[in-house]
Amino acid sequence: MFERFTTEARQLVVLAQQEARELKHPSIGTEHLLLALLDSGSGGAHVILREAGLTRERVVADINRLVRPESVPLGDGDAAALEAIGIDLDAVREKVEEIFGPGALRPPQPEQRQGWLRRKVVGDHRPFSFRAKKVLELSLREAVVLKHRFIGPEHILLGLLREGSGLAAKxxxxxxxxxxxxxxxxxxxxxKAA
Structure with a gap:
């Protein structure tokens, strides 16, 4: 399938990988594809999303709001209990991350292993989540339906819209x-491009 990707679509996948790495997420999700679509190198898809009022900053804020680190053992109920005794949990989290950096409260990620022999993942590679793989598959289907011999960023946007259940759709x-x-x-x- 990737052989049908345009240069822009290939770059989009690379950017999605970078977005997942920067956000310290263990895999590339639909939200990372959406962030990559907001890059100016994503051509028409970038223009469509920007004209709709979407910005990278808003999407990152939404991701941070919707994706709570699994490792933080304190939830909303705990926050309310601590607030009752004068401790603002969000302020504590912000201060810790301000001093020690984003993700400081997360424990180290376990060593990732993959493949038949459970070989160690080399480098900073992030695998695609199930939904992100589905988006890429749907982008191919969109290209086939439209009788295009290539997959560009707009096809990936179409796949993301068609998938409709991932974090990006939300x-x-x-x-x-x-x-x-x-x-x-x-x-x-x-x-128009054809």
Whole structure:
């Protein structure tokens, strides 16, 4: 499938990997694909999302709000109990991250192993989540339906919209974006480029 990716789509996948790494997430999710689509190198998809009012900063804020570190043992109930005795849990988290850096409260990630012989993952590679793989598969299907011999960033946007259940779809929905309108714009951008 990747042989059909345009240079821009390949760069988008690389950027998604970088976004996952920067956010210290163990895998590439739909949210990282969405962040990569907001990069100016993503052509028409970038323009569509920016014109819809989406910015990288807003998406990162939404991701941070929606993805709570699994390792932080204190939840909302704990925050309320601590607040009752005068301790603001969010302020404590912010101060710790200000001093020690983002993700300071997360324990070290266990060593990742993969493959038949359980070989160690080399470097800083992040695997694709199930939903991100589905988005890429759906981008291929969108290209086939549109009778395109290539997969560009707009096809990946179409795949992301069609998948509709991942964190990226949740963010787009919460931001009030209409999937039908975005889809129509992405198809129009592809028709214009062809």
């Amino acid at each position: 963010i787009l929905s919460e931001e009030g974006l209409d999937f039908t309108v975005l889809r129509r714009q992405a198809v129009a951008a592809l028709d």
